[in-house]
Each structure stands twice: as C-alpha cells, then as structure tokens.
Amino acid sequence: MKTRPIIAASLAAMSLILPSALAHAQSSDAEPAATLAEAEGFDPSRFRGQVLLLDFWASWCVPCGESFPWIQEMKDRYAGQGLAVVTVNLDAERAAADAFLDRHPLDAPHFFDPEGKLAEAYGLTAMPTTLLFDREGTIAFRHEGFRTEKRPEYERHILDLLEKLASRAVAPAEPAPEKTRAELGARPWQRHHLSRKSMLLDGYPLDVSVDDHIYFSKEASSGGRGFGGGGCGCN
Numbered sequence: 001m002k003t004r005p006i007i008a009a010s011l012a013a014m015s016l017i018l019p020s021a022l023a024h025a026q027s028s029d030a031e032p033a034a035t036l037a038e039a040e041g042f043d044p045s046r047f048r049g050q051v052l053l054l055d056f057w058a059s060w061c062v063p064c065g066e067s068f069p070w071i072q073e074m075k076d077r078y079a080g081q082g083l084a085v086v087t088v089n090l091d092a093e094r095a096a097a098d099a100f101l102d103r104h105p106l107d108a109p110h111f112f113d114p115e116g117k118l119a120e121a122y123g124l125t126a127m128p129t130t131l132l133f134d135r136e137g138t139i140a141f142r143h144e145g146f147r148t149e150k151r152p153e154y155e156r157h158i159l160d161l162l163e164k165l166a167s168r169a170v171a172p173a174e175p176a177p178e179k180t181r182a183e184l185g186a187r188p189w190q191r192h193h194l195s196r197k198s199m200l201l202d203g204y205p206l207d208v209s210v211d212d213h214i215y216f217s218k219e220a221s222s223g224g225r226g227f228g229g230g231g232c233g234c235n
Contacts, residue, residue, distance in 0.1 A: 036089060036094065036097055036098065036101075036110045036111065036112035037109065037110065037111050037112065038111070038112060039088065039111045039112060039113035039117055039118050041111065042086065042088070042111045042118060044133065044137060045137060047084050047086075047133065047137070048135070048136070048137050049082070049135055050082045050083065050084040050135060051078075051082055051083050051084065051132065051133065051134065051135060051158065051161040051162050052083075052084050052085075052086065052131075052132070052133040052137075053071065053074065053075075053083065053084070053085045053086070053130060053131075053132055053158070054086050054087075054088065054122075054130065054131045054132075054133065055067070055071060055085070055086070055087045055088070055128060055129075055130045055131075056087070056088045056090060056118075056119055056122075056124055056127070056128055056129045056130070056131075057087055057088070057089060057090070057100075057127070057128045058089065058090045058091050058097075058127060058128075059089075059091050059096040059097055059099065059100035060091075060096075061127045061128055063127075063128055063145060063146040063147075064100075064104075064127065064128045064146070065100070065103070065104050066146055066148065067128055067130070067146040068104040068105075068106045069104070070146075070148075070151055070154075071085060071087075071106060071108070071130075072105075072106050072107060074155065074158060075106075075107065075108065078158060078159075078162060081162050082135070082162055083158060083162065085106075085108040085109075086108060086109050086110075086111065087106065087108055087109070087110045087111070088110075088111045088112075088113050088118050088119070089110060089111065089112050089113065090113055090114070090116055090119055090127075091112075091114060092114050093114075094112060094114070097110075097112060122139075125144065126144035126145050127145075128145065128146055129142065129143065129144050129145075130142075130143040130146070130154075131143075132157055132158065132161060133161075134161050134164075135161070135164070140157075140160075140161055141157040141161075143157075
C-alpha cells in the first residue's frame with residue numbers, strides 16, 4: 001500500500017508552497033497607499049536634467065480624476081526617457097485628498113498644499129493645471145484643464161521636451177497683487193463649493209423638466225416663470 005507515503009509527500013510539498021504563496025499575497029495586499037508630503041518639501045531643482053510634469057489637482061475636480069489614468073500612462077511610457085511626474089493637491093481637507101488617491105492611484109510623489117502657496121507661486125487660474133518643465137527647469141508648456149480629445153497634443157508636448165524640440169518657453173504667470181487677489185474672491189483651487197450639486201444650474205432633472213415644459217408651453221410668450229415665460233395652462 002503506497003497511498004500513505006504519496007499523501008505524506010504531497011502534504012510536505014504543500015507545506016513548502018503555501019507559506020510563500022500566502023506571504024506573497026499578504027505583501028501585495030499590504031502595499032502602502034500613495035501618501036501626501038507637505039508642500040514645503042517640493043524642490044523643482046531636484047528634477048533638473050529630467051522633463052517634469054507637475055500636476056495641480058483637487059478631490060472635487062472631476063477632470064482631475066479623468067487626467068490621472070492618462071498621467072500614469074505617460075509616466076509608464078516615458079519614465080525611461082527622462083519623464084518625472086509630481087502632483088500637488090489643493091484640498092482644504094487632507095482626508096478628501098487621501099480618499100481621492102485611493103480611488104485614482106498614481107505612482108508619483110504627491111504634495112499637499114491646502115493654502116495654495118505653490119498654486120499662487122505658479123499663477124494658477126484653472127483646475128486642473130499641468131506644467132511641463134524642460135530639462136533646464138524652465139516651464140515650457142502649461143495645460144489648463146484636461147480634455148480627453150487633447151491627449152495627443154499633451155503627449156506631443158512631452159515628446160517635444162524629451163527630444164528637445166520645444167521652440168520656446170512659457171514663463172509662469174506672476175501672482176496677482178494682494179488687493180487684486182482679495183477682489184477676485186475664491187481662488188480656482190478654492191472653488192470646491194461650486195462643484196456641489198446644489199450649485200448646478202441643471203442639477204435636478206425634475207426641476208429641469210418642469211422648467212422646460214413651462215418655458216415651451218403655448219402660453220409662454222405672455223409672461224410667467226420662463227425668460228419670456230407664461231405660467232402653465234398647460235397647453
């Protein structure tokens with residue numbers, strides 16, 4: 001009867017395989033999430049000799065979430081040619097930024113700038129904003145907002161810098177004077193309140209449907225709710 005020796009040998013082999021497999025599974029599950037460093041730690045001079053993609057984002061910014069997969073794709077594709085990626089988060093609450101990174105992982109250093117000091121220094125006027133630095137540390141391209149149809153253009157700019165084909169540099173905008181900034185109200189990275197559903201002109205489908213019905217009714221031309229609106233009779 002050779003059954004017992006075979007079973008014993010199989011169990012012995014499994015005792016060698018299972019611990020290593022479990023260890024691998026535990027190590028992959030325990031990979032740390034991307035973390036945020038303080039903005040004061042950002043030093044652009046560390047990236048001299050590389051093309052630097054510096055991206056400013058916030059958790060409430062929908063295009064920011066759309067841009068992260070593309071940025072990761074660019075890093076994977078061109079890191080070997082000298083592309084470095086750094087992001088700067090402008091949320092007021094760190095927990096919101098951490099939650100965003102859990103949903104949209106990006107393999108890059110992330111800096112936390114709740115007071116917008118770096119954003120001020122680089123003259124941000126829109127969210128998101130991506131700055132491309134050439135190998136000498138000069139801003140060569142500025143992408144304000146993120147549009148999926150413009151990804152080939154964005155990528156071309158990266159390639160231009162990697163291949164040293166950029167014809168001219170675009171200097172960063174100067175921060176506005178204190179008085180002017182105060183008059184502007186919320187800065188671009190402080191406009192998360194405007195992203196709330198209650199702030200959208202067409203945020204609630206029922207309201208939109210009722211408004212459209214009233215506006216386009218036959219009596220709309222004689223006064224009422226719409227611009228030329230006329231109550232609802234209803235037709």
